[in-house]
Amino acid sequence: MQNHFIIEMLGIKDKHVDVWDFSDQSDYLLVELRTKVKKQKCPVCKEKTKRVHGYRNQKIQGPIMSNRPLQISLRKRRYLCVDCNHTFYEKLQMVERYQRCTNAVQTTALTYTAVGSFTTAAQLTGMTTNRLLRLFNRHKIETTKVLPRAISIDEFKGDAGGERFQTVIADVENKEIVDVLPDRKVDTIKSYLQSCDTSRTEIVVMDLSKSFKQAVRKALGNPLIIADRFHYMRQVYWALDEVRREVQRELDKKARIRMKRSKKLLWKSTYKLSEEEQEKVNQLLQIHSGLREAYDLKNKLDQWFKESDEVTAMQGLEECLMAMNASKIEAFHKVMKTFKRWKQEILQSFMYRFNNGYIEGVNNTIKVSKRMSYGIKDFERLKKKILWRQEVRRALALV
Numbered sequence: 001m002q003n004h005f006i007i008e009m010l011g012i013k014d015k016h017v018d019v020w021d022f023s024d025q026s027d028y029l030l031v032e033l034r035t036k037v038k039k040q041k042c043p044v045c046k047e048k049t050k051r052v053h054g055y056r057n058q059k060i061q062g063p064i065m066s067n068r069p070l071q072i073s074l075r076k077r078r079y080l081c082v083d084c085n086h087t088f089y090e091k092l093q094m095v096e097r098y099q100r101c102t103n104a105v106q107t108t109a110l111t112y113t114a115v116g117s118f119t120t121a122a123q124l125t126g127m128t129t130n131r132l133l134r135l136f137n138r139h140k141i142e143t144t145k146v147l148p149r150a151i152s153i154d155e156f157k158g159d160a161g162g163e164r165f166q167t168v169i170a171d172v173e174n175k176e177i178v179d180v181l182p183d184r185k186v187d188t189i190k191s192y193l194q195s196c197d198t199s200r201t202e203i204v205v206m207d208l209s210k211s212f213k214q215a216v217r218k219a220l221g222n223p224l225i226i227a228d229r230f231h232y233m234r235q236v237y238w239a240l241d242e243v244r245r246e247v248q249r250e251l252d253k254k255a256r257i258r259m260k261r262s263k264k265l266l267w268k269s270t271y272k273l274s275e276e277e278q279e280k281v282n283q284l285l286q287i288h289s290g291l292r293e294a295y296d297l298k299n300k301l302d303q304w305f306k307e308s309d310e311v312t313a314m315q316g317l318e319e320c321l322m323a324m325n326a327s328k329i330e331a332f333h334k335v336m337k338t339f340k341r342w343k344q345e346i347l348q349s350f351m352y353r354f355n356n357g358y359i360e361g362v363n364n365t366i367k368v369s370k371r372m373s374y375g376i377k378d379f380e381r382l383k384k385k386i387l388w389r390q391e392v393r394r395a396l397a398l399v
Contacts, residue, residue, distance in 0.1 A: 006031060010062055010072070011104030012094045020075070029070045031062065035077055040090050042081035053080035053087045061101035061126060063108065069126045072102070101127065106135055113385065114392035117373040133381075141387045143179045145196045148172075150203035152228075152356050153212050155184045156363040158370065161379030168366075168386075170359045172205055177362060177390050180383040186215045193219035205354045207231035208342055227345035228356040229305070235338055236301045237267050239331035243294035247287060259284065269306070270299055290329060297323060297332050313350040317343070365389070 003019040010031070021032040039048045055075055062070035077090050094102050105125055109132050112121035122132040150172040158166040160182075167181040167189060181188055189212065198220055205226045206212045216223060244266060248259045262284055265277060273281065285292040300323055304316040317339070324336040339346060349355070366386055376382040 009065075010094070010102060012102075014093050017092070017094065027069075029062075029065055029068055030073065031070065032073045032075070034075045035090060035092075037077070038090070040079045040088070042079075042084065042086055043088055044086045045081060045084040047081060047083045049079055049081050049083075051080045051082055052077050054078045056089070058095075059100065060095055061105060063102075063105050064124070064126045101131070110136065110139060110388070111392055114389040120372075136384070136388075137381065139384070139388070141384055141391065143387065147178065147193075147196050147198050147201045148174065149200050150205065150354055151178065151201060152205040152354070152359045153189070153209075153216070154207060154356055154359045154363060155209070156366050158366065158379070158382055159375060160377055160382045163379070166379070166382070168359055168362055170362065172203070172354050172358065175358045177387060180386055182379050182383075184209075184211060186211045186218070189215035190219045203352065203354060205356055207356065208235075208338060224348060224352070225345045226348045226352055226354050227342050229349050230355065230357070230360070232339070232342060232346055232349075233301070233305055235335045236298055239329070239335045240266060240294045240298045242331040243291055243329060247291050251287070255287070259287070266295060266298075269302055293327060294329055294332065297327060297329070308350060310351040313347055317347065362386075 006019050006022060007017070012033075014035070016036040016038045017033055018036065019031060020034045021030075023030045023032075037050055037052065039050050041048050055077060058074045058076055060072040060074055062072045064070065074095070076092075078087055079090060080087050089097075094104075096103065099106070105127070109121050109125040109127055112124055113132070113136060116124075118132055118136065119129050121127075122129040125132075127135075147169075148171040152170045152172045153167060154170075155165045155167050157164060160166060163183040165184045167184045169178040169181065169192070170176065171178055179192070181192055193215065201220060201223060203224045203226060204216050204220070205228055206216070207228050208231055213225065216225065241263060244259065244263065248256050251259060262280070265273075265281060266284065268277070270278075281295075285295055301320050304313075304320050308316045321336055321339060324332045324339075327333070369385065369389065370376055370382070376385065
């Protein structure tokens with residue numbers, strides 16, 4: 001009964017492996033395993049044999065038990081093929097050839113790498129970090145070359161492979177990462193898209209990036225491009241904040257601190273303000289007429305954004321563009337020019353409710369993972385870690 005428990009605990013599925021001894025050493029636990037004679041297929045001539053040629057004792061790392069390392073001493077058999085006289089070691093499911101830790105330990109360590117750093121995963125499983133990195137580098141993760149109907153493109157600061165920024169391609173509808181590219185250059189994105197089967201791809205969601213738009217146009221022709229709602233509306237809030245900072249510089253220390261701390265209050269939608277907050281906003285707007293004008297423009301754009309639909313969006317946008325054009329605030333003139341350049345893509349965001357929300361969440365997760373590892377400089381390793389985390393989460397969701 002005890003031997004069966006040890007076999008189960010070690011994750012050994014080979015039925016011809018038995019526990020010979022279990023002992024508690026001073027620094028570690030020791031399990032001695034032996035194998036029974038079993039017919040083995042010769043790797044050369046494929047004939048089966050039971051002729052034993054010799055034995056070998058192999059030291060194998062087992063899982064951590066009760067916060068103590070476990071070491072396995074495996075007595076393996078070497079067989080002799082009576083047909084071709086070739087000698088070979090028996091094949092075991094518990095450990096791969098040339099490996100010095102069980103498959104169960106390797107699987108556990110790889111699973112830990114999906115949620116933590118390589119160093120932490122190695123410590124939790126009793127491996128060295130270098131061994132785990134070699135194991136992770138050998139692990140293959142397949143990516144699809146058939147792109148879905150709707151994809152989103154976004155960049156993130158990965159600092160890997162000698163490039164500051166990398167690019168994520170995601171499936172918008174199924175909320176899955178499709179692939180990770182080594183940089184955000186036009187040629188890289190274009191080459192990737194051209195190398196894939198894009199026959200089903202009709203919709204591309206992106207931020208207001210000229211390079212993304214240029215690459216998509218070159219590779220896919222004329223797909224439906226949707227500007228991400230968050231990215232174009234933040235231009236409006238940035239413009240208001242630019243005016244706030246300009247006014248702030250002209251104030252005395254006490255008023256300057258008050259203005260600085262009111263950033264989020266000015267950004268807040270008017271219908272969400274309490275009476276007390278509304279009074280504070282009115283006091284701030286009395287300080288400078290330019291700030292009041294910028295605040296009114298922000299509210300007009302905010303109202304258009306939140307109340308418009310596919311029918312009223314165009315008329316509302318034209319009114320907002322006219323209001324910004326009539327204004328003397330340079331920051332909102334920049335917003336107007338941006339909105340004009342991306343007018344069609346912005347209007348399509350009201351017709352199709354796709355956005356970059358999922359991919360922004362992916363970017364935040366990547367940043368956390370990178371920070372936990374104190375940076376991952378090798379791009380292939382970073383890409384594999386991102387995709388591997390997705391595979392592990394998908395597998396856990398099915399359990």
